[in-house]
Amino acid sequence: MVGIITYGTYIPRYRIKLEEIAKVWGDNAADIIGGLGVKEKSLPDMDEDSATIAVEAARNALLRRDIDRNAIGAIYVGSESHPYAVKPTAATVGAAIMATPVMTAADYEFACKAGTAAMQTCMGLVGSGMVKCGVAIGTDVAQGAPGDALEYTAAAGGCAMFIGDDNPIADINHTCSFTTDTPDFWRREGQAYPRHGGRFTGDPGYFKHVQGAARMMLEQMGTAPSDYDYAIFHQPNAKFPQRVAGMLGFTKEQIAPGLVVPRLGNTYSGASMIGLAATLDVAKPGDRIFVTSFGSGAGSDAFDITVTDRILDDAVFSRGAAPSVEELLADPIYVDYARYAKHKGKIMVQK
Amino acid sequence: MRDVAVIGVGCTDFGEWWDRSFRDLFVEAGVMAIEDANLAGEQIDAMYVGNMSAGRFIDQEHIGALIADYSGLATENIASTRVEAACASGGLAFREAVVAVASGMANIVVAGGVEKMTDVDTSLSTDALAGAADREWEGSVGATFPGLYAMIANDYMHRYPLTREQLAQVAVKNHYNGARNPIAQFQKEITLDTVMNSTMVADPLRLFDCSPITDGAAAVVVAPLETAKKFTDTPIRVLATAQASDTIALHDRRDISTLDATVAAGNRAFKMAGLERRDIDFVEVHDCFTIAEICAIEDLGFCKKGEAGRLTEEGYTALDGDLPVNTSGGLKACGHPVGATGIKQVCEAVLQLRGEAGGRQLDGAEIGMTQNVGGTGATVAVHIFGRT
Amino acid sequence: MSVPRFWRKIPQRYNLEGTHCEVCGRYFFPPRNLCPDCRRDGRIVGHTFEGVGTIVTYSVIRTASDQFSDLTPYVLAIVELKEGARMTAQVVVENPEEVFIGMPVKAVFRRLGTDGESGVISYGTKFVPA
Known part of the structure; x- marks a missing residue:
């Protein structure tokens, strides 16, 4: 069966506490933190961007399992913050993991779900026999305009899922998607920061699409939420995934390992995938995982995944060879807003 | 010949x-x-x-x-x-x-x-000077010239007993000499405190460890x-002319704290002149950074590795010492117009040997030496001069 | 650095692809096409370095050229790779005081520089404490 043959995550070490951002804009920190359920968020180092994060995530995946580079036939990188508007991040990743030149590559954009869309593409390519292994990456140094609500959560991080059918550590039983044309959040060409529809991003955006894809999955698989050990929902903040889990009938315990947003923030294209990675970090063989991503614009991709025995089989996979999400979240370096602004290129400098 | x-x-x-x-x-x-x-x-x-x-x-x-x-x-x-x-x-x-x-x-x-x-x-001149090192594998990753010499200094201080004060004394001595040289860029004497409290440029080298633009x-x-x-x-009379080269990049050197090109050019020059170290009355060395003078004194064979700092502190290399070094003020105080420096060193040797060095004139100087370094030691020229 | 000049060395900069002399056993990074020990008697083959090593010496750069001025203060080091070759690279640490001679380090993928706001971005290898 087609599934995940290895995975890797990367999160920069820098964090800013939401109080620090609230102080700058004169907002009430307790209200913001309480409203979002997010305490702090990650940010990149001066020399990190979506490409370096993608490479580190992919290399971490390869530390867990040394995939034959000739078997890698496709790399898709989903991001809202590709370093170039024109020039593929995926080709840089290909070169950095020594998978070039016999491979196809492209960059994806579908707001926060471009990474899971890349997973689906790789599933199709592997399932059809076109490639032996496809690499799907969700990575972002997420953008949020200074003073905008997004600034409280827009974070940096990425995750790489290697999709193949050679002894997967997790089988992907099924995937389905729910897509409409809904302008809940967007960034026009040439603009530095995205804009959003405020409360319009909620019901017509996130909740409609996540529920749409999730219910479709349960129906198509003939399953109930209780059939799953874990569930991951896209996490732009901590409130939305908890609420949608409740609406669908999933418990707090099911979503707990994958709910990383309170200490990480929203890594946009990386968010659902890092949630899945955090769950795979603790999962046992036989565990069944329910994943639903969300990308504004708008759509959701749902996945039904079953962890296999290989996740503990040292002969093919070494989970401890790369840092877990929990390890990547540990030992953060906290910065103040001035330093954050410098790292994010928000300070106008003369060049 | x-x-x-x-x-x-x-x-x-x-x-x-x-x-x-x-x-x-x-x-x-x-x-x-x-x-x-x-x-x-x-x-x-x-x-x-x-x-x-x-x-x-x-x-x-x-x-x-x-x-x-x-x-x-x-x-x-x-x-x-x-x-x-x-x-x-x-x-x-x-x-x-x-x-x-x-x-x-x-x-x-x-x-x-x-x-x-x-x-x-300054940014462009810093970048231009970085071209003296390996642009492809040093400059392109952020190596500056002070940074490269600072790495020599850190390596040296890790292996040999050189104190920060001894390093600073090189600059103090050279400013003292420069204050007695009318062409010198810096005409002021400085103290150890001036050096030790100056801005850090590339640890452990401070502004006053560096020659100027x-x-x-x-x-x-x-x-x-x-x-x-x-x-x-x-x-x-030109008693000897010698030149030697070494790896362009510091990381490829046999020994980071030894300029093998200085050792080679020095040995060739002494051989050509038929002279011993004790025959040399004074030396102009390439003190683009204070650590470079320490290395030069040792690599030319005037003392063992690890001793030049102490000798500097004891006044051995001062104007009235046993081996005056950089009577002109050196690159540090006289200034370092890069392409002109090697010729200025010759001018200083000639003036000293003619007895025309004014307030910094040495008594009875018969034989002088110059050592001019390119990059971090990839090219070295050594010359020996004598009165006729 | 110009586009072709950077592009030419992408395998070296991204993955530490160096060389190895099969005759004397020496490893070269940055790569050499001629072994300085064996010269014409040497036999040079490619070798991808593992990317782990120790700091031989270092400095903290506080004044840099424009391309690197955003990063100051940054640690510049000579790293001896496990295979024996030495290279110059940045070591990424939050506090330069952490760095010491002999510190074990490992390679990471970072931006080395950008050609202004609209030019190409050059990526390559830096190190972090191992």
Whole structure:
């Protein structure tokens, strides 16, 4: 069966506490933190961007399992913050993991779900026999305009899922998607920061699409939420995934390992995938995982995944060879807003 | 091979000269040297000009011809050649001139050096100077020149008993000497505190461990020793000329704290001159950074590795010490117009040996040495001079 | 650095692809096409370095050229790779005081520089404490 043959995550070490951002804009920190359920968020180092994060995530995946580079036939990188508007991040990743030149590559954009869309593409390519292994990456140094609500959560991080059918550590039983044309959040060409529809991003955006894809999955698989050990929902903040889990009938315990947003923030294209990675970090063989991503614009991709025995089989996979999400979240370096602004290129400098 | 002598020297004031151009500086130094040698322009057979980076500093290449032209020698159609070996450009230009005369291919040859560094901002000059190291594998990853020498200093201090104060004493001594040299960029004595409290540039090197950005030019005239007395009563004999190279990148060196090219060029020079270390009365070394002077003293064989700091602290290298080092003020206080430095060192050796070094004159100096380094030690020129 | 000049060395900069002399056993990074020990008798083959090593010496750069001025203060080091070759690279640490001679380090993928706001981005290898 087609599934995940290895995975890797990367999160920069820098964090800013939401109080620090609230102080700058004169907002009430307790209200913001309480409203979002997010305490702090990650940010990149001066020399990190979506490409370096993608490479580190992919290399971490390869530390867990040394995939034959000739078997890698496709790399898709989903991001809202590709370093170039024109020039593929995926080709840089290909070169950095020594998978070039016999491979196809492209960059994806579908707001926060471009990474899971890349997973689906790789599933199709592997399932059809076109490639032996496809690499799907969700990575972002997420953008949020200074003073905008997004600034409280827009974070940096990425995750790489290697999709193949050679002894997967997790089988992907099924995937389905729910897509409409809904302008809940967007960034026009040439603009530095995205804009959003405020409360319009909620019901017509996130909740409609996540529920749409999730219910479709349960129906198509003939399953109930209780059939799953874990569930991951896209996490732009901590409130939305908890609420949608409740609406669908999933418990707090099911979503707990994958709910990383309170200490990480929203890594946009990386968010659902890092949630899945955090769950795979603790999962046992036989565990069944329910994943639903969300990308504004708008759509959701749902996945039904079953962890296999290989996740503990040292002969093919070494989970401890790369840092877990929990390890990547540990030992953060906290910065103040001035330093954050410098790292994010928000300070106008003369060049 | 003929014996060669220096028959004239000239050096501009070193400094930050907003109102003087590259051409102004070179012509001034050249005319001084030719006047000093009592020459007429038509007697000159050839010129060698040391220059590191006119291309980056003033966007001008082809400076051999430019300098011959503005020196009024275009009508003589003399052979004029630019010599480039980063900060050792001047030393190598001098060596080319000596070789040309020694071989008999030329009789009267001018060796000059010039750099006009202040027409660009500090960032660009920092970048241009980084071209003296390995651009592909050092400069491209963020290595600056102070950074490379700082890595030498850290390696050295990790292995040998050199204190931060001893390192600072190099700068204090060189400023003391510079204050007695009218052409020096810095005319003020400084204290250990000045060095120790100056801005950190690249740990452990502070601003006062670093030679400055300088405009300046220097020129000397060389001739066969046998005819030198026709031009001057005090020809200074070139007892040895030596040059050596090493890996361009610091990371490829056999030993980070030893400039093997200095060791090799020094040994060759002593052998050529038939002299011992104890025969040398004074040395001008390439103190682009304080640590470089420490290494130079040791690598030329004047003491064992690890001893130069203590000797500096004890005054061994001071103006009144057993082996005065950098009586001119060195690159640190006299200034470091990169391409001119090697020639300025020759000028200083000649002035000392002639007894014309004014307030910094050494008593009875008979034999002097110069050591000029390119990059972090990829090229080294060593010369030995003696009174006739 | 110009586009072709950077592009040419992408395998070296991204993955530390160096060389190895099969005759004397020396490893070269940055790569050399001629072994300085064996010269024409040497036999040079490619070798991808593992990317782990120790700091031989270092400095903290506080004044840099424009391309690197955003990063100051940054640690510049000579790293001896496990295979024996030495290279110059940045070591990424929050506090330069953490760095010491002999510190074990490992390679990471970072931006080395950008050609202004609109030019190409050059990526390559830096190190972090291992």
